[in-house]
Amino acid sequence: MFGTGSGFGRLILPAAAVPIVASTLSQNDINLVNSLAIGMATGMVVWGLIYALMSRGGK
Amino acid sequence: MVGARQFQFAKRKLALIIPAHNEELVLADTIASAIRAGQHPRDIYVVNDSSVDETQAIAERLLGPGNVLAVQRSGKAKAILQALGHFDIKTRYYWVHVADADGVFASTYFTQLKSRLNLHDAAATGHIQSLKGGWISKYRLFEYTLGLEILRRIQAFFRVIPVMPGPTSIYRTDILDKLDFNAGTLTEDMDITFQIHRLNLGRIAYIPQARTFTQDPKDFHDYYNQIQRWYRGNFQVMTRHRIGRHRQRLDFYICFVMLEQVILLGALSLVPILAWWSQNYAMFGLLFISDVSVFLALTIWAAILNRRPDVLGAFPLFYVLRAVNLYVFIKSWYEIVVRRQFQTAPIGWATTGRRYRIAADGLRK
Numbered sequence: 001m002f003g004t005g006s007g008f009g010r011l012i013l014p015a016a017a018v019p020i021v022a023s024t025l026s027q028n029d030i031n032l033v034n035s036l037a038i039g040m041a042t043g044m045v046v047w048g049l050i051y052a053l054m055s056r057g058g059k
Numbered sequence: 060m061v062g063a064r065q066f067q068f069a070k071r072k073l074a075l076i077i078p079a080h081n082e083e084l085v086l087a088d089t090i091a092s093a094i095r096a097g098q099h100p101r102d103i104y105v106v107n108d109s110s111v112d113e114t115q116a117i118a119e120r121l122l123g124p125g126n127v128l129a130v131q132r133s134g135k136a137k138a139i140l141q142a143l144g145h146f147d148i149k150t151r152y153y154w155v156h157v158a159d160a161d162g163v164f165a166s167t168y169f170t171q172l173k174s175r176l177n178l179h180d181a182a183a184t185g186h187i188q189s190l191k192g193g194w195i196s197k198y199r200l201f202e203y204t205l206g207l208e209i210l211r212r213i214q215a216f217f218r219v220i221p222v223m224p225g226p227t228s229i230y231r232t233d234i235l236d237k238l239d240f241n242a243g244t245l246t247e248d249m250d251i252t253f254q255i256h257r258l259n260l261g262r263i264a265y266i267p268q269a270r271t272f273t274q275d276p277k278d279f280h281d282y283y284n285q286i287q288r289w290y291r292g293n294f295q296v297m298t299r300h301r302i303g304r305h306r307q308r309l310d311f312y313i314c315f316v317m318l319e320q321v322i323l324l325g326a327l328s329l330v331p332i333l334a335w336w337s338q339n340y341a342m343f344g345l346l347f348i349s350d351v352s353v354f355l356a357l358t359i360w361a362a363i364l365n366r367r368p369d370v371l372g373a374f375p376l377f378y379v380l381r382a383v384n385l386y387v388f389i390k391s392w393y394e395i396v397v398r399r400q401f402q403t404a405p406i407g408w409a410t411t412g413r414r415y416r417i418a419a420d421g422l423r424k
Contacts (some may be wrong), residue, residue: 016326017332022342030341037133037344040351048375055193055373 061409065297072173074152076121078138082160083113085274090121091329097169101126102152106142109300124153126153136240149232151371153178153293158271160225163190165270172269173227181234182252182260184220185227185269186211188365189206195374196275196281198380201370204361207267214389217264219312223263226273234260244299245401251298286384290391291401 025033075098079080081088082084083308086105093103105118109132118127118184128145130138139157142148148155158164168185176183186207191199214220221231225248237258255263276282303315327346345414355374394400 016322017331018326018342018345022339022345025335025339025341028338032342033344033348035269040348042349044375044378047379048223051194051372051376 062089070150071152073098073102073154073169073176074141074146074148075156075158075169075423076139076146076148077105077118077158078108078109078135078142079110079114079118079160080138081112081114082108083117085113085382086117087160089158089162089164090118092164093158093161094145096164096166097173098164104128104142104146104148106130106138108138109134110250113238115396133345136242140240143235149235150417151234154183154229155232156229157225158227159225159273161274163272165272167239167269168171168269172266175264175266175268177227177264177342178231179261180264181231181255182223184230185229185265185271186267187224187226188270188272189275190272191367191411192275192277194376195279195380196251197367197370197373198276198377200224200365200367201358201361201377204364205357208364211265212267214312215263217308218262219308219310220252220263220265221309221313222246224248224273226271227269231261233322242299244292244295245288246296249292250296252300253296253309256304256307257300262394271346281382282380283387286387287391291395294391294395318343324385324389 022030075093077089082089090103090105094100100122103114103122103126105114105122107115107118107129109130115127115129126146128142130141134143136154143155157171165188172183172185187203189196189203190414193205211220228248228251234255238251238254238262240247240251246252251264253262255375266279297313302308302310330342330346334340354377358371358374358377364369
C-alpha cells in the first residue's frame with residue numbers, strides 16, 4: 001500500500017467511468033462487451049492454469 | 060579549531076550496518092555484493108542478534124572480528140541501536156546505511172549513493188528490484204517498478220516519501236539521536252520515516268541510480284505473512300503518528316492514499332448494485348475489460364523496462380495476489396483501527412525461516 005505508494009487514481013478512474021460508459025451502450029454493444037469479457041476471463045483462467053501447472057515447484 | 064578541522068576531515072562518508080539473525084544462507088552474498096558495489100570492508104559492520112548458525116563466523120571471516128558485534132536477543136531495532144553505539148558511528152561517519160541481510164547490491168550501488176548523498180538532506184533511499192524468481196517475485200517486480208519508477212519519484216517531488224524500505228535506508232548520523240528506533244511497531248522502517256517527517260528533520264532524498272536487489276517471499280504462505288505484517292504495521296504507524304490530525308504534507312498524502320482505497324472499494328461495491336438496478340450487466344464486462352487493459356499495459360511496460368518478458372507469463376496469477384492484498388488490507392484495518400489489536404510488536408525477527416540461498420541466475424535479466 002504505502003511501500004510502493006498510492007495508485008494515484010490508476011484503478012479508480014476505470015471503475016468510476018464504467019457506469020457512465022455502460023449507460024450509453026446499445027444492445028449490440030452490450031452483447032459485444034459481454035462476449036469480449038467472457039472470452040478474456042476464460043482466456044485468463046486457461047492461461048493462469050497452464051502457467052501454474054508448468055511452473056509447479058517454483059516459488 | 061585546527062583539531063576540529065582535522066577531526067571533520069577524518070570523518071568518513073558512509074557506514075553500512077547489517078543487522079543479522081540466523082542469516083548464514085544469505086549474509087556472505089550480501090557482504091560480498093556490498094564490497095563489489097564500492098563499500099570498503101572496514102566500513103561494513105554486522106550486528107549479530109543471538110544467531111545459532113554460522114552468521115557470526117561468516118561475518119568475522121569477511122570483515123574481521125572488530126567489525127562484528129554479537130548481542131543478546133534484542134530484535135532488529137535494538138540490535139541496530141547497540142551497533143550504532145558500539146561502533147561509534149555518529150562520531151566517525153556522516154551517514155549510516157542500514158540494510159537487511161538478504162539484499163544484493165547492484166555493482167554501482169555505493170559509488171552512486173556516495174556521489175549523490177547531500178548533507179542538506181536528512182535521509183535517503185535507493186531503488187529496490189526483485190531477484191529473479193517465481194510468480195510472487197514476478198508480481199513484486201511489477202509492484203516495485205510501478206511504485207518506484209513512477210510513484211516514488213512523485214512522492215520525492217512532493218516530499219512525502221512514506222517509507223524508506225529495509226534494504227535501502229540511509230540516515231545522516233546527526234539525526235540519529237532524535238529518532239526512536241524502538242517504537243514497537245511491526246514496520247519499524249515506516250515508523251522511523253514518519254518520525255523524520257513529524258520532527259521536520261529534513262528532506263528524504265530518493266536516489267534511483269542506487270539499485271539494490273531483495274529477496275521476495277519464497278511461497279504463498281510467506282507472502283501472506285509478509286503483507287499481513289506490512290499492513291498491520293502500516294495501520295499501527297498511522298495510528299501512532301495520528302495521521303490526519305496534523306497539517307503536514309505527509310498527512311494529506313496518506314489521507315489521499317486511504318481515500319483512494321475507500322473510493323475504489325466503494326466503486327467496486329457499487330457497480331454490482333448499479334448493474335442489478337439498471338439490469339445492465341455490461342458494467343461487469345466493462346469493469347473487467349478496463350481493469351485488465353490498464354493492468355496488462357502496466358505489466359508489459361514493467362517487463363520491457365526490466366527486460367524481463369518472463370514476468371508476463373504469470374500475469375493472470377497477479378489477480379490472485381491483488382485479491383489477497385485487498386483482503387489483508389481490510390482485515391488489518393479492522394484489527395488495528397477498529398479492534399485495537401496488535402498494539403505492540405513482539406521482540407524478534409520477522410525473517411525467521413524466510414531466507415533461501417540466492418540462485419545463481421537470480422540477478423540475471
